[in-house]
Amino acid sequence: MKNFEYLQPKSIAEAAGYLKAGNGTSIPYSGGTDALVMMKDNLISPKKVVNLKSIPGLNSIDYIRGEGLKIGALVTISDLAEHPVVKDKFKILSEAAESIASPQLRNVGTVGGNLCQRPRCAYFREDFDCLRKGGNACYAFDGENKLHCIIGGSLCYIVHPSDLATALLVLNTKISIASGEKINEIPIADFFVLPDEDFTRENILQSGEIVTSIFIPDLPEGTKSSYIKFRERAVWDFAVVSVGAVIQTSGSEIVSGRIAFGGVAPIPWTESVVNSKLINRTIDAHIADEIAESILSNADSLEMNGYKIPLAKNLTKRILTQLLM
Amino acid sequence: MSEETKSNKFSRRKFVKGIGSSIAGGYILSPAIAKAAKKISKEAKDFSEGKVPLSLKVNESVINVMIEPRTTLAELLRDELKLTGTKVVCNHGECGGCTVLLNNKAVYSCHLLALDAAGKDVTTIEGLSSNGKLHKIQQAFVDEDGLQCGFCTPGQVMAAAALLYKYSKPDKQQIMKEMSGNLCRCAAYPNIIKSVLSAVEKSNG
Ligand code: FES
Ligand code: FES
Numbered sequence: 249m250k251n252f253e254y255l256q257p258k259s260i261a262e263a264a265g266y267l268k269a270g271n272g273t274s275i276p277y278s279g280g281t282d283a284l285v286m287m288k289d290n291l292i293s294p295k296k297v298v299n300l301k302s303i304p305g306l307n308s309i310d311y312i313r314g315e316g317l318k319i320g321a322l323v324t325i326s327d328l329a330e331h332p333v334v335k336d337k338f339k340i341l342s343e344a345a346e347s348i349a350s351p352q353l354r355n356v357g358t359v360g361g362n363l364c365q366r367p368r369c370a371y372f373r374e375d376f377d378c379l380r381k382g383g384n385a386c387y388a389f390d391g392e393n394k395l396h397c398i399i400g401g402s403l404c405y406i407v408h409p410s411d412l413a414t415a416l417l418v419l420n421t422k423i424s425i426a427s428g429e430k431i432n433e434i435p436i437a438d439f440f441v442l443p444d445e446d447f448t449r450e451n452i453l454q455s456g457e458i459v460t461s462i463f464i465p466d467l468p469e470g471t472k473s474s475y476i477k478f479r480e481r482a483v484w485d486f487a488v489v490s491v492g493a494v495i496q497t498s499g500s501e502i503v504s505g506r507i508a509f510g511g512v513a514p515i516p517w518t519e520s521v522v523n524s525k526l527i528n529r530t531i532d533a534h535i536a537d538e539i540a541e542s543i544l545s546n547a548d549s550l551e552m553n554g555y556k557i558p559l560a561k562n563l564t565k566r567i568l569t570q571l572l573m
Numbered sequence: 574m575s576e577e578t579k580s581n582k583f584s585r586r587k588f589v590k591g592i593g594s595s596i597a598g599g600y601i602l603s604p605a606i607a608k609a610a611k612k613i614s615k616e617a618k619d620f621s622e623g624k625v626p627l628s629l630k631v632n633e634s635v636i637n638v639m640i641e642p643r644t645t646l647a648e649l650l651r652d653e654l655k656l657t658g659t660k661v662v663c664n665h666g667e668c669g670g671c672t673v674l675l676n677n678k679a680v681y682s683c684h685l686l687a688l689d690a691a692g693k694d695v696t697t698i699e700g701l702s703s704n705g706k707l708h709k710i711q712q713a714f715v716d717e718d719g720l721q722c723g724f725c726t727p728g729q730v731m732a733a734a735a736l737l738y739k740y741s742k743p744d745k746q747q748i749m750k751e752m753s754g755n756l757c758r759c760a761a762y763p764n765i766i767k768s769v770l771s772a773v774e775k776s777n778g
Contacts, residue, residue, distance in 0.1 A: 249643050250643070251623050251641045251642065251643045252642055252643060253623075253642065254625065254642035254686070254688050280684075280685070280686060280689070281666060281684065284666070284684055284685075284686070285665060285666065285684075287643075288664070288665065297642065299688075299689075301689070326678075349754075350669070350753055350754025351679055351732070351735075351750070351751050351752075351753065351754045352666070352669065352672060352679045352680050352681045352684075352732070352754040353666060353681065353684075353754065355675075355678045355679060355680055356680055356681075356684075356685060482753070483753035483754070484667065484753070484754060
């Protein structure tokens with residue numbers, strides 16, 4: 249790892265200034281759990297590392313009943329997972345947070361960093377001059393693509409590695425981004441970028457822009473939620489496929505529901521045709537099968553990852569059965 | 574472990590460290606190497622311009638050092654402070670061998686910039702025992718044979734120590750979850766869990 253200057257801004261504006269002035273040679277740094285890997289492996293060698301942790305006010309969780317949950321970008325994954333309101337009301341989020349990496353990394357990694365982490369594709373991480381790193385080929389397309397995407401890929405076939413992203417997409421989260429003097433709040437669905445838009449980035453952040461917080465609207469009474477992550481090892485592993493669901497019921501009726509998937513696409517993935525089937529629907533014995541059959545209808549798997557389609561369907565059945573039966 | 578074997582072990586470790594430095598000292602006598610050494614020390618001096626001050630507490634002592642920002646906490650502990658009980662195995666935040674406590678929470682010291690520990694309290698395996706008396710987790714690992722080769726053990730013990738800060742009476746499930754960030758290549762897991770359970774039982778009377 250090359251040496252660098254470690255800058256300690258006291259405000260978002262100061263941090264943004266450092267990042268802009270760096271002209272691509274400065275990086276934002278919070279927990280560093282991913283950035284440090286990239287630096288140790290010389291995938292990036294920034295001249296200046298801008299420590300966002302020195303900025304006050306970005307590490308609290310505030311809940312207002314009836315409004316929602318505001319989570320600062322610097323909240324650690326373990327503080328999120330263990331927060332009483334998150335555990336009680338937003339189970340999908342505490343379950344997703346708990347499933348991330350290991351206790352040691354959850355104590356250090358942050359919410360903002362988790363959303364901005366780079367892909368885990370082995371070709372991206374290792375010594376391949378791949379498209380996402382400015383090269384001219386995606387080696388996964390006809391290479392080892394067991395863990396790559398089955399939908400939403402074109403030119404590049406990564407999956408988005410963030411568990412929180414999938415959960416937050418289900419929760420209709422808004423994400424706040426400091427850009428110049430302004431803070432823009434956008435739906436989290438608009439934050440992530442598919443490869444056919446730009447295969448060199450996973451999100452819309454421009455140099456000098458910083459994620460400051462996220463906001464999750466409160467869930468109505470009678471809402472249940474969950475996150476199921478299928479992985480090859482029980483701990484410290486990324487999702488092979490994951491599914492998150494939030495469902496509001498009233499008696500034997502589903503009022504509304506949303507499902508999203510991780511590990512299937514270059515962005516956290518949700519489908520409005522599927523979610524629309526979860527509005528004003530009577531709960532019956534077929535519902536889990538029916539919804540599971542309807543997901544990922546446009547999936548187009550690569551040579552080694554076709555198994556992800558039945559896996560996603562089965563996880564969908566499992567999560568619906570768990571939440572409804 | 575008897576006092577005698579313990580002190581033997583410590584002196585063996587000092588001996589190994591000592592050999593390293595005396596060999597280096599011997600070589601300096603050769604003029605070619607002396608020249609090379611001069612060059613290295615000049616480079617080292619240039620490097621030192623990139624150094625910044627860091628102040629933190631390690632095992633309750635205040636430490637003030639000048640370090641390069643890229644220094645990891647594990648490098649600071651092992652290379653600068655000679656606290657070599659902390660092991661670096663993967664150096665990638667994946668195995669847990671380097672686990673230490675930062676403000677009583679478990680972290681991978683190989684995967685944390687030393688500068689991120691500024692103003693905080695670091696506890697290493699060396700700081701766990703007090704007045705020559707092993708910490709209850711250490712004692713339990715000895716009593717329950719919670720290791721085979723022992724290389725992962727300092728990290729396991731620190732992860733278990735963090736667990737006891739988090740839960741006063743963790744159950745087996747909680748132990749397995751909180752220690753899941755620590756790999757053991759010898760797969761001594763059953764006895765590691767047994768050791769932690771026994772320490773928990775003992776401390777709860
Ligand atoms: S050496 Fe730090 S986690 Fe492996
Ligand atoms: S005892 Fe050998 S690696 Fe754990």
